[in-house]
Amino acid sequence: MMSMSDDVLSVYYEVLTDVPMPDIQEMMQAIANGSMNPRDAKMRLAREIVSQFHSPADATAAEEAFVRQFVRRELPENIPTHALSEPMSVVDVLVGAGLASSKSEARRLIDGGGVRIDGNKLDTYDTMLAPGETVIIQVGRRKFVQLQ
Numbered sequence: 001m002m003s004m005s006d007d008v009l010s011v012y013y014e015v016l017t018d019v020p021m022p023d024i025q026e027m028m029q030a031i032a033n034g035s036m037n038p039r040d041a042k043m044r045l046a047r048e049i050v051s052q053f054h055s056p057a058d059a060t061a062a063e064e065a066f067v068r069q070f071v072r073r074e075l076p077e078n079i080p081t082h083a084l085s086e087p088m089s090v091v092d093v094l095v096g097a098g099l100a101s102s103k104s105e106a107r108r109l110i111d112g113g114g115v116r117i118d119g120n121k122l123d124t125y126d127t128m129l130a131p132g133e134t135v136i137i138q139v140g141r142r143k144f145v146q147l148q
Helices: 004-016 021-032 038-053 056-071 090-096 103-111
Strands: 115-117 135-139 143-147
Touching: 004 038, 021 038, 038 056, 090 103, 090 115, 090 135, 103 115
Parallel strands: none
Antiparallel strands: 115 135, 135 143
């Protein structure tokens, strides 16, 4: 029996894509019996929708970017840059680069283990960053900035 979320996914497939209903039901059954990961069905849905509203090439590029960043945990291709004019604490850099809305939020992110510099978890507020250093700061899974 399908859950409510399976029903919603099925409706999205039916309304937003040209995937035949028997294929949709087959995917839902595969998810239910554990032979298909729900993420794979969602990725197919995303690919179908992006293809319809943009292009198949855009859909492929978006899927590759998703897999690279969220499945293989690699860096995204286009990371925004932020230049420093003087040495700054990492807390100030997080706020200045737009990765945190305030210094207190920046500290909470560090305390929670959500900040990485060049892939290494940051565990202190007093890290100083200087102009000319080229490092990548990551907050969570989605926010990145490269200092130059």
